[in-house]
Amino acid sequence: MDELESIRQKRMQELQHSLEQKQYPSSTVTISDALFDEFVSKYPLVLVDCWAPWCGPCRMLSPILDELATEMQGKVVFGKLNVDDEKMTAVKFGITSIPAMLIFKDGKFVDQLIGAVPKQNIIQKLQSYM
Template sequence: MAAGSHAVEATDANFSELINSDKPVLIDFWAEWCGPCRMVGPIVEQLAGEYEGKAVVAKMDVDQNSQTPAKFGIRSIPTLMIFKNGQLVDKVIGAVPKNVLEQKLQGAMEPATI
C-alpha cells in the first residue's frame, strides 16, 4: 500500500468533475454520526491506497453536501456508488466487507463488453 494515499474529498461542487474520470470512481457517502460508516471508512481508505492510479476513491460527507445525495435518492448511509465515465454502474448500501467492494471496483475496471 502506498503511504499517504487517502480517499479524495467529494463535494457537491467537485462531484460531476470527479465522476467524469477516465478511471472508475468509488464514492462513499457517509456521516460522522453514522456507526456503520465508521466501519466502512478504514476499508475505503485502504482501497484508496491499493487502487491509487487505477481508480479514484472518494468520500462525501452527506451532512456537508446535501445536493448530490438528494439527486441520487440516498436514504441510508453508508451508501457506496461506483461510477464509470460519469455513469453510475454499481451501488452498495450498508457496511460490507472489503472483498465485496473490491469485486465491484474490479468489475468496473474491466473493459466494457459490447
C-alpha cells in the same frame, strides 16, 4: 541498436505507467456538491462513499476505503461525500441509507453498494468494472 531501442521503449512505458499512477490519489478524496460531477468524470473508475460523521457503520467502513485507495491506486479513485453537508448530491442519487457507495465508470453512474460491506465485496464489485 535494436536492443538499445527495446530497452528505451520499455523504460518509456514504465515511466508513463508511473506518471499515470501518480495522477491518481493514493487516499480518499473529500468531495463537495460543487465538485462532484468534475470529480467522477476525471477518472475512469470512481467509488464515492456517501457517509455522515454520526454514522457508526460509516466510521467502520472508512479505514477499509482508505486501505483500498492505496491498494488500488492507478485503477480506482475513492471519494468521500458527507451527506449532512452535501445534500444536493445525496438527493440526486436517492441516498436514504448510509453508508452508500456509488460507483462511476467514465463519469456515468453504474452501480452502488449499501451498508458496511466487507472489503472483499467492494473489491469484487469494482473488479467487475475494470
